[in-house]
Amino acid sequence: MLQQTQVSRVLDFYERFLSRFPDLKSLASAREGAVLAQWRGLGYYARARNLHKLARRVVREEAAVYGGVLPTSPRELRALPGVGAYTAGAVASFAYEQRAALVDTNVARVLKRCFAPALHPKRARDLARLWLIADAVLPRSGRAGWTHNQALMELGALVCTARVKHCGKCPVRTLCRSADGELG
Ligand code: SF4
Missing domain, CATH: 1.10.1670.10 (Helix-hairpin-Helix base-excision DNA repair enzymes (C-terminal))
Structure with missing residues (x-):
């Protein structure tokens, strides 16, 4: 949500999105229209579509590979939809405490x-x-x-x-x- 968007603008959307989709499983089982509806007003809808695709891949399509959870290494994270070098580094470092660089x-x-x-x-x-x-x-x-x-x-x-x-x-x-x- 923070790509190209200020924190102050994102906060309300973030809270609402997380209360509707509290985990990858709930996001993966939603229709794309429902995901986009939660994103309406925030712009850059490719982010919502990619996040939805990511959830589906991790939880459903390649569940045997990922076991329903995000991988921890920047290299594996980068293979997922919408995840660039910065996001991969940020998730690996901040969510998993992996030794990972990040440059924004x-x-x-x-x-x-x-x-x-x-x-x-x-x-x-x-x-x-x-x-x-x-x-x-x-x-x-x-x-x-x-x-x-x-x-x-x-x-x-x-x-x-x-x-x-x-x-x-x-x-x-x-x-x-x-x-x-x-x-x-
Ligand atoms: S604030 Fe000044 S000293 Fe600090 S990193 Fe920037 S240029 Fe260097």
Whole structure:
């Protein structure tokens, strides 16, 4: 739901959707029309269709493979409908505490400013390098990775934003290659 959409806009939809479809099983057994009806007003309906397809695959079509539950590794998660690199990393890290990197817009900006100011996250090749950096700086355990990933996202959302860098109160200032410099 959060793809291309702000948290404040998603909250009501999220609560309603979860009360109607509290688990993958209930989502898998619903008709597509019922799923889209719960999504009405949120836009980007491909997300709802993909989520529905994902539930059907995991619970019904390939139940023998998945056993009715989401897989835990980013590689397996990426094989499911609508799951890209970021979502796979986020589910593996936040839901399963696997050691998994994740790079969204905010994380890409923080990693670029800290370690590789010359990279441009909008270029596919540079973004791939930022993913490598994200992987290289991950703590060893999945549990510590959970905290690390949350912290990176918070840093990008609150301290090292696109519009302003609060370097004076930034916890990674001493290792950052862009501290107190121009926005970039
Ligand atoms: S020191 Fe400044 S540029 Fe570097 S991560 Fe922190 S806020 Fe961003």
